[in-house]
Amino acid sequence: MTLKLDQTWQAALDKLRTWARINSPWAIHFNSGSCNGCDIEILATLTPRYDVERFGIKLRGSPRHADVLICTGPVTRQARDRLVRIYEQMPEPKFVIAVGSCALSGGAFRGCYNIMGGIDQVIPVDAYVPGCPPRPEAIIDGVVKLLAKLQGHDTSPGPVVIGEPDANPALAPQPEQEEASA
């Protein structure tokens, strides 16, 4: 059953939904074969120094409560089905952040016989955070960039990639920075 609303109401509803979504994204973390390095950095983002909870970001135990799936590790064959199942259990709309080099491409484990080689081989990914492991700041940056995209501030096509020159103003070529300051 779908509810048909006229355009104004639908727009207002969408706005409200986006507002609610970006104000307090709840995350779930799944390790699909990671070495733990990224996991402890994700945990570090929740603890007093980085404390993402002040932005309303909270780590949940159940996929059914979560908006964002934070994945680490090259997907091992045994964890693959679980990853897909967790992804399917999450309510729409859902977003996936791949954290760490091996979540992006297999990283150091690329070529090992038991891995799929990257989260995007199994489920669609919305943001990529490279690093072995990425610093907590980079993970927070990934979440913030993803939220900016949901808000419509960032209209570039494709997934968010942290550290890519185009995506990160700090790494942009020199002339652009001069223009911005001028």
Add this chain to the structure above:
Amino acid sequence: MPTEKFVIPIGPQHPALKEPGHFEFNVDGEVVKAASVRLGYVHRGIEKGCETRNYVQAAYLVERICGICSHVHATAFSLGVERLADVEAPPRAQAIRQIVAELERIHSHLLWVGVAAHEAGFDTLFMYSWRDRETVMNLLEGITGNRVNYSANVLGGVKCDIGPEQAEVILEGLRFLEERTRHYLEVVSTDAVFLRRTRGIGVMTRDDAERLGVVGPTARASGVPRDVRVDAPYLLYREHPVELIVEQAGDLEARFKVRVRELFESFRVIRELLAALPDGDLTTRMPRRIKPAETVSRIEAPRGELFYFIKSNGSDTAERVKVRTPTLPNMASVVVTAVGHQLADVPMILAGIDPCFSCNDRMAVVRQGGEAEVWTWERLRQYGIEHYR
């Protein structure tokens, strides 16, 4: 007729731990009657991967067996390969390896205190210990440039030096950490609410500990005096020994105490080493190809004895690398000690051994007798596909 059983499955994705592992608990009401564990969700095939990478590349790979105790993996591998090549790292490199290893132990134990307190619902301690852990992370980052997976080791030495200014920063950090650790020791041994969750819970007697073959702080909390740093000193542990910390009770409280008291030993050893840091080179020449030989390299990781078997064949690639990580023997003790406890205590008992699933997911084939056989890459790949279908 089999009695009716109520099975509670937990995992592989579960809120208690950050790593996948699957447990099944047969419960009668709230009491656990039997437990079983299924591992292997993080099996990536690292041992086989080491056979296709040369020694330098393999050192990078074994460091990623575990992100928490990455330095000990790299050190154990480096020590083994150096022994095969008849090369010894210069004394200064050994001292720096030991300093980083002890700093890593501090980071790992503080991490564990936090996680185990979190399992008990004591989130205040979790947040405090993780806040203080950032101090030691800063020290590690200052020495090696990385917060996690430090890559301090190269074959034949270390790649980072500790200067006088850096040493001063480390000593300053240790002063702060020592004061905080004293506070944690007080909390875990006197806090009445916390003791209700730890005292007399998950008791493992000395006999059980010996029989199950547990290692590391888990064994030492049951009165088993077992520590590779003392039993078979490596690096500079002969010149700068650590004292064996043993508790007799065998319950969770003892495991907390052992780990927190070990921190003081780590502080002391790091101070000793910094005061008597040998001069000299950081690296020595290392041959690319290593003559055929076999060696065993043992190291005390934060979780217990880490075992490496390395076999060389004359080329620049290892013939075989076998890793046995401390969580594997300790995991069996969970299944035994959990029986008879309330289900609510199980996360604590599990956290009590400081499990690290990414370390222990190895593949083992058990056979009775017969000839030795070698599994090829294709056969392992096919086996992986069929086994996990």
